[in-house]
Amino acid sequence: MAQYLNILVKTFGFIACITVYLSTNLFAQNSNVYVWDFKTSEPAIKKFASKFTDDFETELIKLDKYTVLQRRNHNLVLAHRDMENQISNVKNLPTETVDQLKNLRAETVIFGQLIDDVDGHVYEVSVFFQNLENGEIPKKESIIIDKTTINSNSARKRYMKDLITKLHFKEILEAKNEQFSIISKKLDTYIVKAKDVHIAFRDIIDIALKNEAYFEELETIINAYNNIFIDWNDNGENYLLSFESVWSSNYGRELQSIYDDMINDIHKKHILKLNNVRKKILDYRANQNKRERERLKEDIIWNSKNSSIGLNTAIDNVEDQIQRFYFKLKEDLRTEP
Structure with a gap:
C-alpha cells in the first residue's frame, strides 16, 4: 500500500514537433497521386495556373496523406507537356499516358482549373481527384481568390492550403x-x-x-x-x-x-x-x-x-x-x- 498517492512524476517537456496543420495520424494509409498541370482558357493567367499547380502540389506533400509523384522528374511530363493544358479528365488521356501513369504506380490523377470570373471580379481554382482505374471522382472542391492577391506567393500558398483543407474536410x-x-x-x-x-x-x-x-x-x-x-x-x-x-x-x-x-x-x-x-x-x-x-x-x-x-x-x-x-x-x- 505504500505506493498509494506516492507515485513519482516522470516530468517531461512536450515538444511541439508537428509543424504542419495535419499529420499522418489523420489518415490510415498513403496512396500514389499525380498532379496534372492546372489548365486555364485565359492566356493572360496561364502562368498563374502553373504557379497554383506547384503550390497545390507543395501543400499536398505537406499533408503527408499521399505519395505525390513528382511531375518534373518523369519523362511522362516531357512527352505530353504540350497537351497537358487540354487534358481535364482521365477519360481524355491517351492509352500510352495511362500506361505510363500505371507504371509509375499512380492510383489517382488530380486535375485543376483556374477560371477568371470577370463578372465577379475574382478568380476561382477548382480541383478534383479522379481514380485512374475506374474514373470515379471521390473529391471535388473549389476556392475563390481575390484578384488583387494573385501575384502574392504567400497568398497563393495560403489559398491552396485552404483548398486542400476543404477537400479533406470530412x-x-x-x-x-x-x-x-x-x-x-x-x-x-x-x-x-x-x-x-x-x-x-x-x-x-x-x-x-x-x-x-x-x-x-x-x-x-x-x-x-x-x-x-x-x-x-x-x-x-x-x-x-x-x-x-x-x-x-x-x-x-x-x-x-x-x-x-x-x-x-x-x-x-x-x-x-x-x-x-x-x-x-x-x-x-x-x-x-x-x-x-x-x-x-x-x-x-x-x-x-x-x-x-x-x-x-x-x-x-x-x-x-x-x-x-x-x-x-x-x-x-x-x-x-
Whole structure:
C-alpha cells in the first residue's frame, strides 16, 4: 500500500514537433497521386495556373496523406507537356499516358482549373481527384481568390492550403471528433477521480478511523485515482502529440497547460501531500496507546480537512480550464472551412 498517492512524476517537456496543420495520424494509409498541370482558357493567367499547380502540389506533400509523384522528374511530363493544358479528365488521356501513369504506380490523377470570373471580379481554382482505374471522382472542391492577391506567393500558398483543407474536410472532422472524444474522456476521468479523493479525505476520514469498511473504501478511491494518474503520466506525451497533430499547435499548447496544472498543481502540490495523512492513518490503526491514538486522530482530521481545501481549489481551477477548452473545440467543430 505504500505506493498509494506516492507515485513519482516522470516530468517531461512536450515538444511541439508537428509543424504542419495535419499529420499522418489523420489518415490510415498513403496512396500514389499525380498532379496534372492546372489548365486555364485565359492566356493572360496561364502562368498563374502553373504557379497554383506547384503550390497545390507543395501543400499536398505537406499533408503527408499521399505519395505525390513528382511531375518534373518523369519523362511522362516531357512527352505530353504540350497537351497537358487540354487534358481535364482521365477519360481524355491517351492509352500510352495511362500506361505510363500505371507504371509509375499512380492510383489517382488530380486535375485543376483556374477560371477568371470577370463578372465577379475574382478568380476561382477548382480541383478534383479522379481514380485512374475506374474514373470515379471521390473529391471535388473549389476556392475563390481575390484578384488583387494573385501575384502574392504567400497568398497563393495560403489559398491552396485552404483548398486542400476543404477537400479533406470530412477526414479532418472525423479525426478531430475522434481526438476530442479520446482526450475529453481522459480529462473528465482524471477530474472525477481527483474529486473522489478530495471528498474521501474531506468527509469520510473520521469514519474511516473507526470502521474497516470505510478505510477499505478510502484505499479503493486512492487506487482508482492512481490508475488514471499513471495513465496520464505514462502516456500523456503521446496523447498530447496525437491531439496536436489534428487540432493544431495553438490547441496543443492549451492542452499542455491543462496537463501541467493537473500534474504540478493538483497532483504534486496537493494530492501527494495527502500521502502524509494516509501514513498517519496507518500509524493510528497500529497504535494501541489510547492517548496517542486520540492525538493522531485529531491530527489526521485537521490535516485532512486543511489539505482538502487547497485540493478543491486546484481541481476547480483546472476544471474551469477544461470547460473553456471544450467550448473552443466545439465552436471549431461547428465551423465550416
